[in-house]
Amino acid sequence: MEKKINAIAILTSGGDAPGMNSAVYAAAKTACAKGLKVYGVRYSYWGLTNDIDNCLIEFNVNNIGDILNQGGSYLRSMRFKEFYKEEHLQKAIANCRDKGIDGLVVIGGDGSFRGARDLTLRGLPCIGIPGTIDNDIPSSDYTLGYDTCLNTIKTLCASLCDTISSNDRCMVVEIMGNQCSDLTVNGGIATGATAIVVPEIMESINNDAAGYVVEKIRKARELREAQGTSSGDIKKFYLVLVAEKMPGVNVADIASAVEKKLGIESRSIVLGHLQRGGTPSSFDVIMGCRMGNKAVKLLMDGISNRVVVRKGSDIVDYDILEALDMKTPFDYDLLEIANELGV
Ligand code: F6P
Numbered sequence: 208m209e210k211k212i213n214a215i216a217i218l219t220s221g222g223d224a225p226g227m228n229s230a231v232y233a234a235a236k237t238a239c240a241k242g243l244k245v246y247g248v249r250y251s252y253w254g255l256t257n258d259i260d261n262c263l264i265e266f267n268v269n270n271i272g273d274i275l276n277q278g279g280s281y282l283r284s285m286r287f288k289e290f291y292k293e294e295h296l297q298k299a300i301a302n303c304r305d306k307g308i309d310g311l312v313v314i315g316g317d318g319s320f321r322g323a324r325d326l327t328l329r330g331l332p333c334i335g336i337p338g339t340i341d342n343d344i345p346s347s348d349y350t351l352g353y354d355t356c357l358n359t360i361k362t363l364c365a366s367l368c369d370t371i372s373s374n375d376r377c378m379v380v381e382i383m384g385n386q387c388s389d390l391t392v393n394g395g396i397a398t399g400a401t402a403i404v405v406p407e408i409m410e411s412i413n414n415d416a417a418g419y420v421v422e423k424i425r426k427a428r429e430l431r432e433a434q435g436t437s438s439g440d441i442k443k444f445y446l447v448l449v450a451e452k453m454p455g456v457n458v459a460d461i462a463s464a465v466e467k468k469l470g471i472e473s474r475s476i477v478l479g480h481l482q483r484g485g486t487p488s489s490f491d492v493i494m495g496c497r498m499g500n501k502a503v504k505l506l507m508d509g510i511s512n513r514v515v516v517r518k519g520s521d522i523v524d525y526d527i528l529e530a531l532d533m534k535t536p537f538d539y540d541l542l543e544i545a546n547e548l549g550v
Contacts, residue, residue: 224352229495332511
């Protein structure tokens, strides 16, 4: 392979996600193996722009060792909202030129890819890798961190079910996703939730999330009582998953409606940032490695302004601008499965 660049930098941007470190590790190791200089940039675009001297770590095959399977972001991840401003972009470009960096790998979400496109347009070749628990990057079937996060939701909800099954209670759980319903829908299937509430159903339920959940649980209870069991031990607990950031919807109100209307003692919980931590799943580690490896090979081939994404079981790359314009239709079939199983 012809070497078209000499030194690359790698950064993580936006909310941290399990698997980001795996991608950093793979990009760094690939570049080391090909004889490039490799830097990690601490504190994302902010570090690249405002404090390059303190934020650059030079990686080699010895000191990159331990982060492959680490959760969070070793390099630190943050949102630098001002990064679209010309003065910041020019400063970042000048800093990279000064340090001899001629390629950048950016691991983050769509906002981070916009920064990568802006830098490429100004002369620094960049490649993006989708890293966020939300799975909300339309160009990719999958984002680093999503699989681990789903597993975490499953584990945390199993703990909740231990306690609610002991008290015949209902638990209403708020799930992250930043306006993308994937974690809630697939989390609902993985946990056997009785009801899930996501933005895509709101119109069809007249924006009455609490009323919808009450009816769903009422029907489930009727079915359970009608079918009975030989021991007479009917399942009496209910798990409900609700997507975060839905205007006018909150888990405490839903729990209180279930208690009032159905007489089922109810509690609510926001899982919050517990969902974002943890050791990456093998799937996230392997995807991070495949994406990190490919990103560096593209840069070495003189290719830039691309995002490395998963399509089906392949790792492919798209132009960043095209990728940013893509839309993913909501999967109503999956929602139907979640609903059919929620009894
Ligand atoms: O994008 C990842 C994410 O965890 C979202 O699911 C959530 O809405 C948001 O970040 C939380 O952001 P912060 O950590 O800044 O509170």
